[in-house]
Amino acid sequence: MTNIAPAPALPGWTHTYSGKVRDLYVPANGDDRFLLVVASNRVSAFDHVLEPPIPGKGGLLTELSNWWFSRIPMPNHLATGHPEAPAMPSEVADRAVVSRRLEMYPVECVVRGALTGSGFAEYQRTGAVCGIPLPEGIEDGDLLDEPIYTPAYKAPLGEHDENITFERSAELVGPEVAAALREASLRIFTEARQLAAERGVILADTKFEFGRDPETGELVLADEVLTSDSSRYWDASLYLDAALDRSARLASFDKQIVRNWLAAHWDRTGEPPALPAEIVSRTYDRYRELFVRLTGTEPSATPGA
Numbered sequence: 001m002t003n004i005a006p007a008p009a010l011p012g013w014t015h016t017y018s019g020k021v022r023d024l025y026v027p028a029n030g031d032d033r034f035l036l037v038v039a040s041n042r043v044s045a046f047d048h049v050l051e052p053p054i055p056g057k058g059g060l061l062t063e064l065s066n067w068w069f070s071r072i073p074m075p076n077h078l079a080t081g082h083p084e085a086p087a088m089p090s091e092v093a094d095r096a097v098v099s100r101r102l103e104m105y106p107v108e109c110v111v112r113g114a115l116t117g118s119g120f121a122e123y124q125r126t127g128a129v130c131g132i133p134l135p136e137g138i139e140d141g142d143l144l145d146e147p148i149y150t151p152a153y154k155a156p157l158g159e160h161d162e163n164i165t166f167e168r169s170a171e172l173v174g175p176e177v178a179a180a181l182r183e184a185s186l187r188i189f190t191e192a193r194q195l196a197a198e199r200g201v202i203l204a205d206t207k208f209e210f211g212r213d214p215e216t217g218e219l220v221l222a223d224e225v226l227t228s229d230s231s232r233y234w235d236a237s238l239y240l241d242a243a244l245d246r247s248a249r250l251a252s253f254d255k256q257i258v259r260n261w262l263a264a265h266w267d268r269t270g271e272p273p274a275l276p277a278e279i280v281s282r283t284y285d286r287y288r289e290l291f292v293r294l295t296g297t298e299p300s301a302t303p304g305a
């Protein structure tokens with residue numbers, strides 16, 4: 001994976017981890033109850049972090065995730081209003097959250113309302129996804145009659161997550177927690193899909209992460225929720241236009257522009273080429289379009305900020 005720029009030093013916080021697109025910090029005073037999750041402007045595709053960053057992306061996705069958190073009726077990891085939460089560093093205030101530090105479950109809780117990507121690939125190989133048998137004849141991008149829960153084992157950074165069966169997830173986290181993860185994931189997906197549909201947007205699939213609060217023991221929704229990085233969203237009118245080819249119908253509101261440009265300009269050997277300015281701006285515009293469609297408002301942060 002491309003060497004990523006070092007995470008910025010933030011007063012009062014110690015950098016502890018960098019993923020493809022996010023950086024994590026713990027309080028410098030050793031308080032292990034909190035975590036700072038900073039969304040970078042980095043964009044990744046084909047397991048590479050690309051250059052240049054997309055100005056405004058981190059702030060927009062953080063705002064969208066927080067918008068969803070406020071509409072999902074279950075405990076979440078945000079430490080907003082916690083009397084002892086450390087201060088938010090002003091340098092990243094528009095693209096970070098101070099969160100409760102949880103005991104994270106090693107399960108990516110994926111819910112699919114349509115079949116594409118790794119789920120469709122597994123279906124083509126086996127006729128099933130995560131041990132769930134599906135009818136014959138499903139084509140890439142087809143909507144499923146009912147959403148399916150298709151968990152994955154959270155692989156270490158740089159490795160691919162591994163689709164697992166529900167039974168395997170129960171071996172990893174215990175049967176009660178596995179059932180609670182499945183129930184919560186399907187419930188949240190169903191409600192979010194309905195809200196998106198009312199706005200002309202198809203929520204095709206998404207990935208949730210949960211943890212256990214060490215103080216209360218409760219199940220807590222963590223990470224980012226229902227963003228363009230953790231989900232596939234399609235425009236409903238395009239999806240239903242049979243005159244369009246598949247790629248146009250499945251025009252997602254995320255980095256598909258980046259993937260398409262890379263597919264045409266990179267042979268997947270060596271490091272990927274830098275993205276042209278036009279691709280950077282068009283990608284931001286797609287993130288912004290989804291934000292406006294779902295929330296009905298413009299994102300607070302602007303790319304130049």
Ligand SMILES: N#Cc1c(N)ncnc1-c1cnn(CCN2CCOCC2)c1
Pocket residue numbers: 017019024035037077099100101102103104211222223224
């Ligand atoms: N959100 C959140 C959150 C939270 N609220 N509490 C504890 N951990 C996390 C968290 C966020 N991302 N990751 C994956 C990165 N891990 C870093 C360590 O190594 C394994 C991967 C964990």
